[in-house]
Amino acid sequence: MSLRERILLGRLRDRDEAAFRELVAEHRDRVFNLTYRMLGNKAEAEDVAQEVFIAVFKTLDQFREESKLSTWIYRVAVNHCKNRIKYLARRHQRSHDELDETQLDPGDGAAMTGPPSAPRRPDRQVEGQQLEEIMRAAIAELEEDHRVLVVLRDVEELSIEEICEITGLPDGTVKSRLHRARLALRKKIQRHL
């Protein structure tokens, strides 16, 4: 951890409001980008990103300074995203169950609460915005553990070492799981490429 980070951390532990503003200003874009890529929905991403900073500030005393402050913030963000993914999946499932019980068309509820699904257009030549949209939807369909690794490595461009620190997984597990995640992604976007 750099001297600057140590000083900032000291001020944060003293509950210095200006230090908190500095922390948010420095990390907000990266945290938001991560939550957005993980959740695939801007409103959810914003909500989770806010919770991340609140959690960071509330649990500062638990930070053991064994890693960079930014790495720790990422870890908090990833954990919050995982929890939100689980919550959304449960809500999605519940809404499906309720719709099944009332024998309504399941399409309505799913569209409101479920993760975004891949566009159904059969275009094979896709570029720019459209391709990004397809990738966003494909990532949102990945399993939670796969999604984390693809986002951290291939979107956020973190090193394998940093990913190990954030996820707490050993090097070999990160590499093999990342490879499986990429293959799963390949399968999902196969028809669009």
Next chain:
Amino acid sequence: MAPISQDEPHEEFELQFSDLHDGIASEAQRKDVLAHLDTCAACKAAYDEFERTMSALSTMKTPKQPAPAEFGKQVEETIAARSAGRFFGRKTLGDRVPFGALLIIALLVLIAIFAFMWASPTGSLNRRDGAHAPDLAPGARDVVKPH
């Protein structure tokens, strides 16, 4: 080494695609995989598709999605709302004003004034025993009573 079927890539080579893409494959590993791709159509097709996926994924890298402009303010508002204003340390007047430093500065100024007055030949603090009192102006003699 023959493929399992004409359309299926070899798993042992497919497993190395990520290392190859990330540039972390050893030189021997890299040569081995590339040599195999030259001779195995199924693996070559799988690798090309893998690379297309990685290329498509790179569209997510930039531009990054920035946080909304009001994000920082919203976080602070949420904190304030949840903690009823007690989240950040409420600073007393003593925390905000550096009384200690001000006291030291005041003491230094007082010492400087005292030293100046002491060094001054006309200063009342520097009256020496037996020193000749300055002559009074003629008009002043009527006012000041002699001892």
